[in-house]
Amino acid sequence: MTVPKPVSVPARLTLGPVLYNWPADAWRDFHFRIADEAPVDTVHVGEVICWKRQSFIAPHLPQVIERLRAAGKEVVLSSLALVMSPKEREAMQALAAGAGDAMIEANDLAIAGALAGRPHMIGPTVNVYNEGTLSFLAGRGARRVCLPAELPAAAAALLAAQGLAEIEIQAFGRLPLALSARCYHARSHNLHKDGCQYVCADDPDGMDVDTMDGRPFLSVNGTTTMSSRHVDLLGDLADLRRMGLTRFRLWPHSCDMVAVARLFRDTLDGALDGTEASARLADLLPEADFANGYAHGREGHAFVQEALG
Amino acid sequence: MRGPVELVCPAGTPAALKAAVDAGADAVYLGFRDETNARNFPGLNFSRDELAEGVAYAHGFGTKVLLAINTFPRAGQPQLWHQAVDDAARLKVDAVILADLGLCDYAHRHHPELRLHLSVQASASSVEAIRFYHQAFGIRRAVLPRVLTVEEIADLCANVPIEMEVFIFGGLCVMAEGRCALSSYATGKSPNMNGACSPASHVRYIDKGSKVESQLGGFTINSFGAGEPAGYPTLCKGRFEANGRLSYLFEEPTSLNTLSILPRLIDAGVTAFKIEGRQRGRAYVSNVVRAFRQTVDAIGRGETPPTFDLDDITEGGRQTAGAYERNWR
Numbered sequence: 001m002t003v004p005k006p007v008s009v010p011a012r013l014t015l016g017p018v019l020y021n022w023p024a025d026a027w028r029d030f031h032f033r034i035a036d037e038a039p040v041d042t043v044h045v046g047e048v049i050c051w052k053r054q055s056f057i058a059p060h061l062p063q064v065i066e067r068l069r070a071a072g073k074e075v076v077l078s079s080l081a082l083v084m085s086p087k088e089r090e091a092m093q094a095l096a097a098g099a100g101d102a103m104i105e106a107n108d109l110a111i112a113g114a115l116a117g118r119p120h121m122i123g124p125t126v127n128v129y130n131e132g133t134l135s136f137l138a139g140r141g142a143r144r145v146c147l148p149a150e151l152p153a154a155a156a157a158l159l160a161a162q163g164l165a166e167i168e169i170q171a172f173g174r175l176p177l178a179l180s181a182r183c184y185h186a187r188s189h190n191l192h193k194d195g196c197q198y199v200c201a202d203d204p205d206g207m208d209v210d211t212m213d214g215r216p217f218l219s220v221n222g223t224t225t226m227s228s229r230h231v232d233l234l235g236d237l238a239d240l241r242r243m244g245l246t247r248f249r250l251w252p253h254s255c256d257m258v259a260v261a262r263l264f265r266d267t268l269d270g271a272l273d274g275t276e277a278s279a280r281l282a283d284l285l286p287e288a289d290f291a292n293g294y295a296h297g298r299e300g301h302a303f304v305q306e307a308l309g
Numbered sequence: 310m311r312g313p314v315e316l317v318c319p320a321g322t323p324a325a326l327k328a329a330v331d332a333g334a335d336a337v338y339l340g341f342r343d344e345t346n347a348r349n350f351p352g353l354n355f356s357r358d359e360l361a362e363g364v365a366y367a368h369g370f371g372t373k374v375l376l377a378i379n380t381f382p383r384a385g386q387p388q389l390w391h392q393a394v395d396d397a398a399r400l401k402v403d404a405v406i407l408a409d410l411g412l413c414d415y416a417h418r419h420h421p422e423l424r425l426h427l428s429v430q431a432s433a434s435s436v437e438a439i440r441f442y443h444q445a446f447g448i449r450r451a452v453l454p455r456v457l458t459v460e461e462i463a464d465l466c467a468n469v470p471i472e473m474e475v476f477i478f479g480g481l482c483v484m485a486e487g488r489c490a491l492s493s494y495a496t497g498k499s500p501n502m503n504g505a506c507s508p509a510s511h512v513r514y515i516d517k518g519s520k521v522e523s524q525l526g527g528f529t530i531n532s533f534g535a536g537e538p539a540g541y542p543t544l545c546k547g548r549f550e551a552n553g554r555l556s557y558l559f560e561e562p563t564s565l566n567t568l569s570i571l572p573r574l575i576d577a578g579v580t581a582f583k584i585e586g587r588q589r590g591r592a593y594v595s596n597v598v599r600a601f602r603q604t605v606d607a608i609g610r611g612e613t614p615p616t617f618d619l620d621d622i623t624e625g626g627r628q629t630a631g632a633y634e635r636n637w638r
Contacts, residue, residue: 082485083435084461092437110435113444125488127431127501129381132411136445150493150502155384178489178545181456182638184559188552193638209558210550211529212522218491220551220558225484227494293497299526300494 009246011237011268013261014146014168017044017078018252019176020221021053021200028060030252035064035071037258039265040250043068046078046095048107048123050183050222051088052196065102076103081125082179082223083110103143116140124148124170124249125179129155131162138164146249149175152297153236153308157243166247169240171233172260172281173251174206175300177218178225185222193223204254216289229291229301234277236295237267239308255285314575314582314605317375317474318598321353321587326363328591329372333602336373338406339363339587340504345393346377347408347430348587349504361400373403379428380504381409391415398423406452407431408487408501410445417446426474427451430487430501436468443471450474452583454485455565458635459573466578475574477567478597478619479585481631483545483560491544495526507543514539523547566619566628568600572608574633 015034018027034043045064047054068075077099083092089110096104096114106112107123122145128134129151137145146168147156153169160167183193185200185207200207206219206226216228233240233248240248248268250260263281266272272280282290293302318334320326329337340346342354355363360376367374376397382390390412397405398420405423407413408430416425429452433439442448450472453462466473484491486500493499496511507525515522522532523542530547533539540546545559565585567574574582582605584597600617607614619628631637 082432082456082488083438084457086464089435089437108435109433109438109441111437113437113441127381127409127487129409129501130384130387130411132382132387132415133409134411136410136414148490148501150490150499151384158384175490175494177494178484178491180484180559181632182483182559184551186638188554188556188558192636194635207551212532212548212550212555213529214550215528217528217549218494225491225559294493297497299497300490301526302497 011241012041012247013039013264013268014042014247014249015040015044015257015261016146016170016173016249016251017046017048019049019224019226020204020206020252021050021056021198022204022254023201024056024060027057028064030257031064032067033258034261035067035073038261040073040261042074042076044076044078044105048078048081049224050200051080051085051091052198053200053222054091074103076105076121078105078123079107079111081107081123081176082181083108084181105146112137112140119143122146122165125176128159131159131164134159134162134164144168144247146170149177149231150294150300153240153243153245153295154297156245157240157309160244160246167245168247168249169233169245169295170231171237171248171250171264173230173253174219174226174228175231175251175294176221176224176226177300180223180225183223184220184225188220227291227300229289230285231292231294232278232281232290233292233295234263234267234281235274235305236292236308237264237274240295241268243309253285259284313609315373315580316598316601316605317581317583319479319584319587319589319594320363321348321589323355323359323363324591325587325589325594327366328594329598330367330370332595332598334372334598336375336403336581337363337367338375338377338583340377340379341393341396343389343393344502344504345380345390347379347428347500347504348377349380350509350588353588357396357400360396360402364400364402375404375406375426376402377406377428378412379406379408379430381501382412383502387411387415394420394423404449413442413446413448421447424449428487429454429476432485432487434485436465439465439469439471443469450581452476454487455482456485456632459570459577459633460635462574462579462633463577472580473578474581474583475579476565476585477571477574477582477601478565479589481560481563481565481629483631495528495544497526507541512542561627563627563629565631567630567633568604568614568617568619570630570633571601571604571614575605575608
């Protein structure tokens with residue numbers, strides 16, 4: 001077993017793809033502001049959750065990509081997480097064929113075959129739990145892997161230490177926990193997916209799902225079930241860096257994501273203490289509860305204050 | 310009509326294996342008694358010796374034995390999973406059912422003669438994903454995730470060069486299997502890493518006088534009136550409040566039953582038909598396997614299948630054809 005060694009690689013921030021059905025103009029303007037102001041290194045764009053939403057953002061994609069690149073951001077094209085229908089399958093093949101020099105993130109193995117032999121990324125809904133899988137995918141061209149949410153930080157560090165591909169972990173936001181063919185947003189409105197009336201657009205950060213006794217539990221985003229709690233690894237960043245982890249993903253929310261990104265950047269740069277940064281994050285999201293349990297090898301909803309590693 | 314179809318039946322224990330074989334299973338599937346299989350529950354599964362005996366019994370009746378090694382090996386500790394694959398080959402099982410890419414790679418490189426099936430936990434739901442596994446590892450059969458319609462399955466069968474297996478009865482995952490972290494979010498234990506969803510160790514029933522609440526990892530999953538049987542709190546079958554309404558948001562406590570659409574699935578080109586329920590007892594296995602055996606045989610002879618009432622062995626007495634019908638979505 002390889003023991004993770006501390007590394008001097010600079011820490012990088014990735015802004016994940018917007019997972020929600022935002023109005024197209026808001027989606028575009030959000031990315032323009034990210035391009036202009038957010039201290040992130042990489043930005044993912046593209047529809048991951050429901051292909052029915054793709055046509056809304058498609059007209060704005062070229063402009064958004066251009067603006068992000070002009071600002072010096074690496075742009076990654078994220079692909080669909082659950083590929084089933086002929087339309088979705090064709091779209092994934094077209095994405096792989098037409099990406100030009102842009103890197104694609106495979107979120108389903110439906111697109112992985114078309115990416116083999118060229119540099120690409122693996123998203124968190126492709127199961128990479130161990131060095132065997134990492135080695136196989138790296139051998140086919142995977143350069144960066146964002147790990148599944150439930151993987152503990154110790155496992156992530158072990159995978160990073162293999163030196164096979166850059167390892168990214170999910171450090172902020174509601175976590176995508178489960179995928180389905182069924183749309184729970186539609187179901188909650190007594191609709192089917194085919195005639196959904198795009199009710200998911202009502203909930204820019206997902207639809208709250210509470211237990212019967214009123215405790216916040218989950219959040220529904222179309223066919224995807226997310227955590228209710230927001231992951232916050234600000235307080236763990238110093239430990240994670242020491243463990244050799246270098247790249248951290250922030251999931252977009254309707255809060256001030258530029259401010260969120262600055263908290264992470266400042267903490268990584270040592271300009272801000274993690275505990276203080278966490279307190280400021282809580283101020284930015286006054287309604288949110290936070291969690292870091294997965295990183296600590298615990299239940300995902302837990303918030304653990306012990307040191308990692 | 311296609312060639313003969315294969316009835317793949319659950320064997321959670323040696324006793325269930327015998328029951329399945331005796332009731333007419335073409336194949337049984339089972340797992341080792343550890344975290345390498347996705348039904349890692351107390352009191353279930355097989356030791357190496359029990360597997361050897363099970364293989365001998367099953368093969369004596371011409372029944373195949375398929376070994377599920379369908380969790381994802383722990384980072385830095387793949388030995389338990391590698392050993393399971395090695396032992397499967399040594400004990401002459403007819404195929405192993407795998408989900409992890411790295412483990413597929415290991416089996417393909419170290420045991421090229423071992424037949425590989427792709428587990429439902431691999432969530433391969435498209436022609437391209439299945440081809441990927443076939444080309445990389447020589448996978449011979451894929452168990453399809455319970456997210457596809459009959460039409461989509463027919464399209465798959467027509468466009469991939471390997472056998473397809475589908476679930477026809479029993480517990481129903483409403484999420485894409487292998488891509489669901491709901492259980493670990495609530496309990497820290499996941500199907501992918503620990504082989505258990507909504508594990509009993511994290512279940513509590515709280516008596517509140519006029520009602521009983523079922524909890525998982527401290528989260529209330531459902532509530533039952535006095536005298537009402539309290540169901541098991543599987544997370545995705547619970548009642549939750551969303552959009553101002555209390556409902557079975559993800560799925561009712563219901564079981565998959567495809568008896569009525571079996572001819573359509575056979576016509577779609579599916580090779581193997583899988584009954585869920587390794588956690589169920591001998592009586593369940595005998596009843597369900599016998600019903601499907603007679604149905605499949607009748608369809609094969611071009612006859613109208615007899616009708617079976619399986620209400621008393623389905624979850625909550627409710628049944629659904631699930632994702633096979635498009636309006637389920």
